[in-house]
Amino acid sequence: MSPALLELRRLAKSFGGARALRGVDFELRAGEVHALLGENGAGKSTLIKIVTGAHQPDSGTIAVAGTPVADLTPASARALGIACIYQQPALFPDLSVAENIALRLESGAGARRVDWRARRERAFTLLNRIGAAISPEAEVRSLSMPEQQLVEIACALGAGARIVIMDEPTASLTQKEQHLLFAVVRDLRTQGVGVIYISHRLEEILALADRVTVLRDGESVGTHPIAEIDEAKLIKLMVGREVAQIYPPSEATPGAVALALRGLGCRASGVHSVSFEVRAGEIFGLAGLVGAGRTELARILFGLTPADAGTIELGGRPIAPQSPQEAVAQGIAYVPEDRRRHGVVLDLPLAPNMTMAIHRRIFPGTWLRPRAERDLALGYIRDLAVKCTGPEALGGSLSGGNQQKVSLARWLATQPRLLILDEPTQGVDVGAKSEIHRIIRRLAKEGLAVLLISSDLPEVLGMSDRIGVMRGGTLAGTLPGGADAPTVMALALGQAA
Amino acid sequence: MKRHFRELSVAGALLAVLAAMAVFAPAFYQPQPLLSLATREAPTLIVACGMAFVIIARQIDISVGSQFSVCGVCAGLLAARGWPLAAVLPASVAIGALLGALNGFLVAGLGLPSIVVTLATMVTLRQGLNLVRQGEFVNLPDGVQWFGLSQTTGQWLLVGFALLVLVVLALALRHLAAGRFVYAIGSDAEAARLAGIRPQRGTFFIFVFMGALVGLAAMLNLVQSPQVQPLTGNGLELKVIAAVVVGGVAISGGRGNLWGAFAGLLLLACVAPALIHLRIEAYWEKAIQGAIILLAVVADGWRSRKAKG
Amino acid sequence: MAEIPKPKSSSASVWKDRLLSHEMILLYVLIALWVFFYFAGTTVNRRGVVVGFGTLDRQFDILRHSCEIGLLALALTPVIITGGIDLSVGSLLGLSAILFGSFWHDAGLPIPVAIALTLGVGAVAGGLNGALITQLKLPPLIVTLGTYSLFRGLAEAITRGSVTYTDFPAGFLFLGQERLLGLPAQAWLFFAVAAAIWLLVHRTTFGRSFRAIGFAPEGARYAGLPVDRRVASAYVIAGVIAALAAIIYTARLGQAKADAGTGYELFAITAVVLGGTSIFGGTGSIYGTLIGVAAIAVLKNGLACLPAVMRMNAAEEISGLLTGALLLLALTAGVLPRHWAQWRARHPARAG
DSSP: OOOEEEEEEEEEEEETTEEEEEEEEEEEETTOEEEEEOOTTSSHHHHHHHHTTSSOOSEEEEEETTEEEOSOOHHHHHHTTEEEEOSSOOOOTTSBHHHHHHHHHSOSOSSSBOOHHHHHHHHHHHHHHTTOOOOTTSBGGGSOHHHHHHHHHHHHHHTTOSEEEEESTTTTOOHHHHHHHHHHHHHHHHTTOEEEEEOSOHHHHHHHOSEEEEEETTEEEEEEEGGGOOHHHHHHHHHSSOOSOSSOOOOOOOOSEEEEEEEEEETTTTEEEEEEEEETTOEEEEEEOTTSSHHHHHHHHTTSSOOSEEEEEETTEEEOOOSHHHHHHHTEEEEOSOIIIIIOOTTSBHHHHHHGGGHHHHSGGGBOOHHHHHHHHHHHHHHTTOOSSOTTSBGGGSOHHHHHHHHHHHHHTTOOSEEEEESTTTTOOHHHHHHHHHHHHHHHHTTOEEEEEOSOHHHHHHHOSEEEEEETTEEEEEEETTOOHHHHHHHHHTOOO | OOTTHHHHHHHHHHHHHHHHHHHHOGGGGOHHHHHHHHHHHHHHHHHHHHHHHHHHTTOOOTTHHHHHHHHHHHHHHHHHTTOOHHHHHHHHHHHHHHHHHHHHIIIIITOOOHHHHHHHHHHHHHHHHHHHHTTOOEEOOTTOGGGGSOHHHHHHHHHHHHHHHHHHHHHHHHHBHHHHHHHHHHHOHHHHHHTTOOHHHHHHHHHHHHHHHHHHHHHHHHTTSSEEOTTTTTTHHHHHHHHHHHTTOOTTSSOOOHHHHHHHHHHHHHHHHHHHHTTOOGGGHHHHHHHHHHHHHHHHHHHHHHHHO | OOOOOOOSSOHHHHHHHHHTSHHHHHHHHHHHHHHHHHHHSEEEOTTSOEEETTSHHHHHHHHHHHHHHHHHHHHHHHHHHTTOOOTTHHHHHHHHHHHHHHHHHTSOOOHHHHHHHHHHHHHHHHHHHHHHHHHSOOOHHHHHHHHHHHHHHHHHHHHTTTOOBOOOOHHHHHHHHSEETTEEHHHHHHHHHHHHHHHHHHHBHHHHHHHHHHHOHHHHHHTTOOHHHHHHHHHHHHHHHHHHHHHHHHHHHSOBOTTTTTTHHHHHHHHHHHTTOOTTSSOOOHHHHHHHHHHHHHHHHHHHHSHHHHHHTOHHHHHHHHHHHHHHHHHHHHHHHHHHHHHHHHOHHHHO
16 A cells, blocks of 8 residues: 555634534555545635645644645645646736746745746646647737646646646546646546546546545545445435435426527627527537637627527527627526626625616616515515525535525526526536526426536436537537437537438 | 846837937937037936836836926035035935935835835925025026036036946845845845845835935936926926836836936937927827826737736 | 515614614714814804804805815715726816816806816816726726826816916806805705715615625626616716815815815715725715715814914814814724624633
């Protein structure tokens, strides 16, 4: 048995009154990929922040390679060979790739000369090692999200990290980049590096990890070798109960054509010649890899990046939304992917959040009507089972799943004809996820046309009445609801099915 | 080339103005008035360097004008008491650093927005100085003006010294790790923290450094006349912020350099004498400076809009 | 199962929150200041006449002198709530005053027409700020810094630094120097604008949009709010109010000159921030701004009535000093609880 590279004993941490960690034990061996799993709020991010020195634990011990360490700081954690690749790359957008890597790797001393040539050469070597075709001279702000993530990995590699933490690294990667990443992870493992791998995607964990530790409510509910566990067991561990049926059955009876796209395109966002129809009461799933143009298509429909080719018909009438206001007026609702930045205003109470898109209707003549607003909010809080203290609660006080329900409520209040859902359950815990699925089903049953964008393949397969698969900015094909995962993936990857 | 487009375009505008002057008003190139102009702008240049540091670190300091006045008056009083210049200079720098430390503590230590903090310290310092001095001038002893040298020698000395400070700081900002930390903090403070740079400490020291440079600049101003006016610093903050922004330092932090700020300062400084030589009424100076600032930011806006497609 | 929403806490703690809000604490300070100056700043002169802070005339005077900065503070509140800033209002006051004088004196227009034109100029100038900020996505701080120079520069260029417009008709000067129904005439105008802006910010979808934009500009856009139009409207409103302030200023002094309103923007921003409006956007109230304006005015005028200050002849300086200090104090008081909590979290043993 290899020695423990990182050993956490009885780690506890509270924020204000909330106990984020209640005495967690965790062990990482050299040369293993150890997955860390848990619903949102289970304590994963707190654990990571303690290991990387961003937070100090209230009690408990940390030992790196058998040596106890106290008072970890980001700098001392780095010196111990602990590196973290965050979901949102923590890079400097205004600086070059080479400098970004250098700032992570060089010592924190201010009074030394910068060797620009060495910086460039090191960046070039490191990027080559992970097969990334990125110029060291490029400004980071000009890179795509996956490219930025690769820069992060290059940083970790360059630091000679013994302990690499990956926090949802595949959330924004394309399939090809994912495979590249997995190869890099396996390569790290053979070099004796310990990898802590956090992901919501169970199939990824089963494919990549050696062991998995599940956190629930700030406690560890067990560490298991991957060979002894399967998806159903993991879900059971995470939620503490068996989830009998993950996806509610379809009860829809599709009606008239609600949305018809013909040859739709937009040069700026790389979408071209998209044609399909969605009927009232139908859930049309949009599958595809990240970067295939699904969110871009939604942004065209919602007027954020107006189309420059083709036509959109909504309820039989041609429309050409040039701004979100116009799209909303036409009856299009868009629940965006980035909930915290675009979905819910965290500093505003729930009631104004829910009425934000219907100012004209609920406040005729621009005068606010607090009672009508409160009643409407109470209605949706009850209807969608939003867990909160009331319509006055701030958006930021809710959990991710409940924030998503608030975002949904805002758009249902517009009484739309077409509801676009972009990754509606990303970063949402399992319980809230199935609630959101039930809501989507109910809405379709009530006659709403739903366009469901999701990178969670089982979700698209389980929820959709029909599935459109996008690839390279256009629709690669349409499949019936019962399609299986390999068929969808084959279309998405461009292989003959 | 593309990276330095912004600095080069300001330099180009400056050259165009200089060329226009050569054609239409060659009198502009008389050495003595030109040297006097450069000497007058030397303290501004040093403050502008500090301001570039502050803005690159995504902060702003509008109290520099008041700091400048306070440092000047204090240094003047010390000199009037017979302190040698060699002792007055560090004292002035120390007073500036102390005032900067106050801003730094409020901004970095308490996490308050720098624009409001420095607005408050600006008013407080200015009114405090007015209260204590009641607008009184400080008469300096003989031997302080131009260090007791001839005017021309003194002017050359001042201009040379200011340029030296510029070159040293510009090189430090580019080639010293600490200089790169300024960019890192301004580009993304959270990422800087994760990279082991302490943004709060860095921000604090940048404000201290700004104050120290103001103290130095106040000395450069002090030796130019036989008296210290208590109001010399009024409006200095806007002048240097304008110069720095025209020179391509992004107000959103993380971008720009001192060469651009230098070019921006020269461009704005040329407006007044250019107006005189081109026989345009001097009352237009402020309006033209405002127009240049707007033009610079509008150009930035167009460029980033185009870049987005 | 949804929890049935209930009032979130007992009415006692709601009242405690309200009574200890930023605005209320500032109001207590204001009342304390007023009471202090009432007793310390009122004297009886040799002829047995009561003079100083406590006289009704003096109170009206304070009101009269607060109107222009008060208007600018009202103009700035919506702008700051959207997360922006407008440094150009003081310069715009100067430019508007000059143009008003020029419309009346040089172009020979009747006063009402000149006033209408001047308000139009304010709208256009505010529109310039708004267009640059929303259409070119430029930072408000730097745009309005540019127009701060531009507007003042234009005022100086138009007057060649020396022309002053005077000899306005008595009917116009009434607005700035006489009383109407017991109060200074311009106070009515000020209260009307305050009421209008209060309604706008607290009772309409405009105010709601300002807040949403201040908290999350992208989020507001994704919610289908007309973000650009709303933000631009805040700057246009600020421009119009600054022009109105210029007219009142001209009427009060009986002259229009290029340096009118120099430095007023700083006092206006101070009043707004003192009143609890967050410089980061989103949070803010008109009553807070009004209390902030009143606090600055009482401080300044009250000090001028204190015998000690009168002997020093330094009321302006001391009030400026105290205003700056008050602003720092208000800012610090706003963040100290957070720092204290953090410190306690780090040192649980020592904090007990």
